[in-house]
Amino acid sequence: xxxxxxxxxxxxxxxxxxxxxxxxxxxxxxxxxxxxxxxxxxxxxxxxxxxxxxxxxxxxxxxxxxxxxxxxxxxxxxxxxxxxxxxxxxxxxxxxxxxxxxxxxxxxxxx
Amino acid sequence: xxxxxxxxxxxxxxxxxxxxxxxxxxxxxxxxxxxxxxxxxxxxxxxxxxxxxxxxxxxxxxxxxxxxxxxxxxxxxxxxxxxxxxxxxxxxxxxxxxxxxxxxxxxxxxxxxxx
Numbered sequence: 001x002x003x004x005x006x007x008x009x010x011x012x013x014x015x016x017x018x019x020x021x022x023x024x025x026x027x028x029x030x031x032x033x034x035x036x037x038x039x040x041x042x043x044x045x046x047x048x049x050x051x052x053x054x055x056x057x058x059x060x061x062x063x064x065x066x067x068x069x070x071x072x073x074x075x076x077x078x079x080x081x082x083x084x085x086x087x088x089x090x091x092x093x094x095x096x097x098x099x100x101x102x103x104x105x106x107x108x109x110x111x
Numbered sequence: 112x113x114x115x116x117x118x119x120x121x122x123x124x125x126x127x128x129x130x131x132x133x134x135x136x137x138x139x140x141x142x143x144x145x146x147x148x149x150x151x152x153x154x155x156x157x158x159x160x161x162x163x164x165x166x167x168x169x170x171x172x173x174x175x176x177x178x179x180x181x182x183x184x185x186x187x188x189x190x191x192x193x194x195x196x197x198x199x200x201x202x203x204x205x206x207x208x209x210x211x212x213x214x215x216x217x218x219x220x221x222x223x224x225x226x
Contacts (some may be wrong), residue, residue: 032212043202043217044154091211095166099211100157
């Protein structure tokens with residue numbers, strides 16, 4: 001199971017772009033980089049998932065370089081409501097059912 | 112948009128009592144999960160369930176815990192004899208596919224307080 005490392009916390013202001021980088025040096029061929037978001041007193045929520053290059057949806061973009069040893073979650077123009085904990089995970093397509101959460105990155109957005 | 116629901120939102124119980132936490136997964140999902148989060152700590156996997164059987168469980172999920180799908184819609188977590196350290200948020204989740212690669216949809220959680 002790939003170990004992921006991400007910053008404990010980040011601060012930003014409304015309207016700024018926020019990039020959260022995740023390191024996963026021992027990522028395996030069948031592992032996918034997956035990000036979840038958790039607001040206080042709520043369950044985690046899937047944001048985005050990718051294997052390589054760039055993935056974009058209505059919420060975020062995910063950049064994965066060719067070596068796949070790191071990835072960057074990009075949140076364009078954050079608002080106060082983006083204040084949450086963001087988790088980087090690397091579940092395998094073939095093995096296991098459990099999502100293994102780390103401590104995540106606590107993003108604080110202020111006005 | 113379909114969502115996972117959980118009841119109750121908050122449960123207070125005395126140490127040693129049995130509790131049952133209830134979840135209604137998304138209707139066309141076949142794979143169900145329980146996670147817990149002790150205050151200020153990580154979200155921890157407890158168990159996954161498919162086709163009326165446990166697929167995977169963690170070390171946390173000992174003999175005090177059990178899961179059941181009593182009917183076509185509910186999925187329950189039972190803690191037989193609660194301990195103080197069982198106090199946590201318990202999240203139910205469901206997914207279309209069994210692998211952790213598949214998006215898991217989480218419910219709002221049940222806050223369990225053991226006194």
